[in-house]
């Protein structure tokens with residue numbers, strides 16, 4: 001007999017242990033493994049309360065009567081293995097009360113070893129954790145909702161940012177992004193002395209296209225023009241649609257008067273080809289005004305103003321006679337030409 005067992009056999013202590021098990025709020029059952037099918041030989045009042053069964057209804061039965069259709073077979077198999085191997089196990093499984101209602105049982109089963117007899121049976125301690133599991137599930141659901149809300153918020157934020165920075169019609173930068181990049185370029189230029197150029201551009205004859213063919217056709221021309229212009233500039237240059245048919249190019253690397261002249265003529269050239277609209281081909285020009293920082297102007301506002309006045313000067317010259325005409329002509333090879341070339 002161990003020291004613990006001789007201590008336990010003291011009558012007073014034994015009575016205290018029995019009273020403690022009787023009064024604890026956890027369910028406690030003891031089985032006798034010497035008897036067939038490991039039947040319950042003791043169950044405390046908390047177990048009666050938890051299961052809804054009274055002592056006469058469960059003494060002598062195996063505890064599996066608490067299981068039902070939704071009890072996990074894996075959990076039951078794990079219990080069976082631990083009992084066969086005389087090991088302790090703690091797990092949570094769904095159990096059924098006498099009235100058929102279910103509860104989540106946090107169950108610990110441990111072998112009861114008595115030194116002179118070996119295994120005497122098992123003790124099972126049950127705790128109803130239904131409320132805890134429900135709270136955990138609610139929390140998990142809320143976390144999932146929060147995660148998906150924050151993912152949609154993040155997506156909405158990205159969409160808003162993209163809408164603010166990129167023009168929906170042409171995909172070019174917006175005025176907002178241009179202003180931001182221009183101020184970055186100018187402050188970098190003030191430190192490094194690297195020049196910055198802007199090329200302000202406005203289509204000639206665009207209003208006539210809108211008036212004659214409608215806004216959808218006008219939008220088409222803007223899209224085609226933007227695509228062609230973008231093909232002429234480097235990725236590091238910022239090509240912007242300021243609004244309507246007004247564009248601006250920001251160049252802040254490798255800027256010389258010649259390099260800006262070259263990119264401007266390349267952009268100008270893409271307008272030599274007309275823009276096809278269903279049965280018609282329209283030909284428009286583009287007016288341009290270039291301004292260089294810091295050589296020609298030392299302030300951001302002044303830079304845009306200078307480019308603007310040069311662009312209007314360019315446009316004015318064309319309208320005063322030496323401009324090429326803006327034309328509408330039938331698309332070659334179509335059957336539905338609209339007749340002879342027309343000026344507008």
Ligand SMILES: Cc1cc2nc3c(=O)[nH]c(=O)nc-3n(C[C@H](O)[C@H](O)[C@H](O)COP(=O)(O)O)c2cc1C
Nearest residue numbers: 029031062063064066067076079080122123124126
């Ligand atoms: C002491 C003791 C307490 C047990 N308490 C429970 C219990 O509260 N709920 C339960 O579903 N199974 C409980 N079991 C497990 C079953 O009685 C049984 O061992 C399990 O279903 C695996 O065996 P089986 O596959 O033969 O049914 C307990 C087992 C023992 C030995």
